[in-house]
Amino acid sequence: MNFPSKLIENAVEEISKLPGIGKKTALRLALHLLKRDEKQTLSLSEALVAMRSKTRYCRQCHNISDDELCGICTGNRREQGVICVVEDTRDVLAIENTSQYKGLYHVLGGIISPLEGVGPNDLNIESLVQRISGNTEVKEVILGLSPTMEGDTTAFYLTKRLKPFDVKITTIARGIPIGGDLEYADEITLGRSIVSRIVFE
Amino acid sequence: MNFPSKLIENAVEEISKLPGIGKKTALRLALHLLKRDEKQTLSLSEALVAMRSKTRYCRQCHNISDDELCGICTGNRREQGVICVVEDTRDVLAIENTSQYKGLYHVLGGIISPLEGVGPNDLNIESLVQRISGNTEVKEVILGLSPTMEGDTTAFYLTKRLKPFDVKITTIARGIPIGGDLEYADEITLGRSIVSRIVFE
The missing domain is CATH 3.40.1360.10 (Dna Topoisomerase Vi A Subunit; Chain: A, domain 2)
Incomplete structure (x- = not known):
């Protein structure tokens, strides 16, 4: 693709490093930001940088957390x-x-x-x-x-x-998903769900 | 969704303002950035801000351009x-x-x-x-x-x-796309392509 400007090319290059986003989608996103107010781009970029630089992980369970220990580890009902x-x-x-x-x-x-x-x-x-x-x-x-x-x-x-x-x-149990159609289940899942059958309540 | 941290929530909020990106995809992108080097987030955010604040438009054709007139308007072969x-x-x-x-x-x-x-x-x-x-x-x-x-x-x-x-x-001509199957073309397109038929070369 021949981009009309170096700035767009850079932005597309960076956006398309994200998983599942190709050059075409990246260009669509870049042009979208260009059409919107500059504030939107600024707050997006600030949110990303703040998240990346300030996010902490729970000391105990390694989940993302605002504090040293996460809400789940400190939850007294857990x-x-x-x-x-x-x-x-x-x-x-x-x-x-x-x-x-x-x-x-x-x-x-x-x-x-x-x-x-x-x-x-x-x-x-x-x-x-x-x-x-x-x-x-x-x-x-x-x-x-x-x-x-x-x-x-x-x-x-x-x-x-x-x-x-x-x-x-x-x-966690492996088996036929709820709402799933037995007919379309793959053999391995169906086989396992028979072997690990559970008592019907 | 209950986000584990305010920073993630903000980032997801901002990312999901982009067209075609929902909360789930936004979270996937945010977590991807968290796993990568901080540099990647910084260069993404810089590229977006630079693009938004510095992009210019061609004075003549309004296409995105690095200069006052774009490469196409000034191209001497056009x-x-x-x-x-x-x-x-x-x-x-x-x-x-x-x-x-x-x-x-x-x-x-x-x-x-x-x-x-x-x-x-x-x-x-x-x-x-x-x-x-x-x-x-x-x-x-x-x-x-x-x-x-x-x-x-x-x-x-x-x-x-x-x-x-x-x-x-x-x-621009409307008609059956090249490689397209006549059988699957919609009636309006097919009808128009008959009315605007062209001399076979």
Whole structure:
């Protein structure tokens, strides 16, 4: 693409570094900002810089937090005996939105992926081990990881690391999604949902 | 959504003001920036602010430009007698990419849309009339507008405004897209493509 100005080209270049945004979309966004009031661009850019430079992470669970400890870790209505291990903050938000979970979290900050060069040492795994070894109150660790190759690898590794401790290790159920059509479910999911069938209430 | 921090919430709020980006995508983009080097966020934000505050528009055709007159208006290989009227810069880029057009442009900066409150006075129409009235060199005005309700309204208005001048007014051809399947073309397009059939070369 031949951009009409160097400034636009730079902006498009930077915007299209974001995931899922190609050159065409980036140009659309840039031209949109050009049409709007300059204030909008300024407040967008300030919000991004403030977020990037000032965001803190909870000392205990590594979730994004305004303070040293996050609202969930300090929440006095949360069950202190259950820790749900998740990949990132988005998963915490997703689980919180269900209103079905009252325990604590542990955010790994990624998932073991040899293909992308992410090993156990790049994730918050050591601090999870410390957190559990120093606290007999923790009775259960739920592995809230995606049922993918990487998720399973990470789950396998975590199970091995947590074996020495007296905690129950569980994983979120895999099965047919609610509202999903049995006919269209893939064989592996359907097979697993039969093997791990549950008592009908 | 309950965001884990005020900073994230602000950033998501600002990002989701962009067209076609909802809260979920905005959060994904924000978390992506958090994972990357701080430099990336800084250069993104600088590029946006620089673009918004420093971008200039060509005095003659209103296309985005680094100088007072854009590269197309000053290009000495361009036909000075043809002006293609388009909605915005993206259309200029799209037509330039075809390498089929060697004339000049006139960027309206929008399209007449009563529903969105955009009237003729909000667009660069007066300057087009001036440009043509003061220049007998211009022989043809091509209306390069989308074949939508708004595009047709704008084309109709422009035709009326340009009637007093000795210029040929043409419009880009409407018809079946190349590679398109006749069977799946809508009736209006197919009907028009029969009425405006062209001599087979």
